[in-house]
Amino acid sequence: MGRWEPDARGRLERAAMELYGERGFEQTTVAEIAKRAGLTERTFFRHFADKREVLFSGAASLQQLFVTTLAEAPDTAAPIDAVAAALEAAGALMQEGRDRVLLRQAVIDANAELQERELIKQAFLASSIAEALRRRGVADPAAGLAAEAGMAVFKIAFQRWVGPAEPRDLPDLIRDSLAELKALTAAG
Amino acid sequence: MGRWEPDARGRLERAAMELYGERGFEQTTVAEIAKRAGLTERTFFRHFADKREVLFSGAASLQQLFVTTLAEAPDTAAPIDAVAAALEAAGALMQEGRDRVLLRQAVIDANAELQERELIKQAFLASSIAEALRRRGVADPAAGLAAEAGMAVFKIAFQRWVGPAEPRDLPDLIRDSLAELKALTAAG
The missing domain is CATH 1.10.357.10 (Tetracycline Repressor, domain 2)
Structure with a gap:
């Protein structure tokens, strides 16, 4: 994590949980999670193996x-x-x-x-x-x-x-x- | 079950368990189970939805x-x-x-x-x-x-x-x- 991505992990987690709650787990993509968090998919995959991993x-x-x-x-x-x-x-x-x-x-x-x-x-x-x-x-x-x-x-x-x-x-x-x-x- | 297939379910079960034990669950096909039991695949599917179902x-x-x-x-x-x-x-x-x-x-x-x-x-x-x-x-x-x-x-x-x-x-x-x-x- 660089200084330009403060609490990237926490932001991705919150964004994912919001989206899973709003539209369902299956209907949510990693691209959408990253976008909601204001981060890139690349950053997502630095923190989580996949979208399921956010929950576990x-x-x-x-x-x-x-x-x-x-x-x-x-x-x-x-x-x-x-x-x-x-x-x-x-x-x-x-x-x-x-x-x-x-x-x-x-x-x-x-x-x-x-x-x-x-x-x-x-x-x-x-x-x-x-x-x-x-x-x-x-x-x-x-x-x-x-x-x-x-x-x-x-x-x-x-x-x-x-x-x-x-x-x-x-x-x-x-x-x-x-x-x-x-x-x-x-x-x- | 017709009279020509006495205990078809039991025979399929035993054949499946033997094969799962011998070569592993993943490596076993329904065709092989049916053959070992001396029955047809059609008969297998009259008794079980799939090869996993035999176990459960x-x-x-x-x-x-x-x-x-x-x-x-x-x-x-x-x-x-x-x-x-x-x-x-x-x-x-x-x-x-x-x-x-x-x-x-x-x-x-x-x-x-x-x-x-x-x-x-x-x-x-x-x-x-x-x-x-x-x-x-x-x-x-x-x-x-x-x-x-x-x-x-x-x-x-x-x-x-x-x-x-x-x-x-x-x-x-x-x-x-x-x-x-x-x-x-x-x-x-």
């Missing part, structure tokens, strides 16, 4: 946040609580960018191919969490189960958060969903 | 089994126990067809497109379980959470079952994984 480039930082938070949880933290801390950190980040996250979700919900990609990303996140737990010394199957259960909690909290008339923030809903899971498994 | 046609009966078992669980069963009963029923069915399930899994593990399709199928199964729980009067978020937690338990049990040197059967591993999840969430 955040996954890497989310994964990094999960892994770091898990690594930094106190040694004494139970696996499920270490996972909960990581989910809440991710939830807080998403809460800050709420409008962007909601717009992104609407774009994904409207396109089967993007939904598949989202499922793959989630499976990859679950693997990363399990791997981070193993590095904390958690054995299998506990590591895999805590990771999958954590993803279940996150998924349900996220669905509530994007749903209608939900006043609570995402970290709050994550805590609430985890408490609900604990109640469900205790009752069984 | 079992999903519908699995989903039906989940939904039926959930509906038939005693009214007094806690949501997580109703889900566990459904998972064990599915696990018993898969245990019976163990060789076929293992071969299918090896084919899927070798192909990214098939893995995506498998993830979609799993997401659909989770939705079906949540919906069946709602019909039992379980409210959200408990219905969604119990369904997702159940899928987590199933996934981990399945991974152990297909892993090396695992002598236990799938229903047993499902019970064990559920107990492990309960211990994990109780400790948190």
Whole structure:
């Protein structure tokens, strides 16, 4: 990025999300995204491999946040609580960018191919969490189960958060969903 | 199916699985599957939309089994126990067809497109379980959470079952994984 293209990546991202929301993901071209951002297609391809990548480039930082938070949880933290801390950190980040996250979700919900990609990303996140737990010394199957259960909690909290008339923030809903899971498994 | 094609569907399935295992999913054509089964392509397409469908046609009966078992669980069963009963029923069915399930899994593990399709199928199964729980009067978020937690338990049990040197059967591993999840969430 040169000085003549301040925040080119952010501008391209915002332009892409606007266009995906306005006319749909499939109907939007890279040329249009670049034009809306006041940049060239060449600049677009310096930042993103393709127009789909604009929607999924955040996954890497989310994964990094999960892994770091898990690594930094106190040694004494139970696996499920270490996972909960990581989910809440991710939830807080998403809460800050709420409008962007909601717009992104609407774009994904409207396109089967993007939904598949989202499922793959989630499976990859679950693997990363399990791997981070193993590095904390958690054995299998506990590591895999805590990771999958954590993803279940996150998924349900996220669905509530994007749903209608939900006043609570995402970290709050994550805590609430985890408490609900604990109640469900205790009752069984 | 005419009388001159006894168990055409089963023969096509076995032929397809053999060929996918021998030469890979991508390298296998419908013509070859039909030939191996001693049937025509026309017959193949009376039973399956395409060669991918051979691998995923079992999903519908699995989903039906989940939904039926959930509906038939005693009214007094806690949501997580109703889900566990459904998972064990599915696990018993898969245990019976163990060789076929293992071969299918090896084919899927070798192909990214098939893995995506498998993830979609799993997401659909989770939705079906949540919906069946709602019909039992379980409210959200408990219905969604119990369904997702159940899928987590199933996934981990399945991974152990297909892993090396695992002598236990799938229903047993499902019970064990559920107990492990309960211990994990109780400790948190």
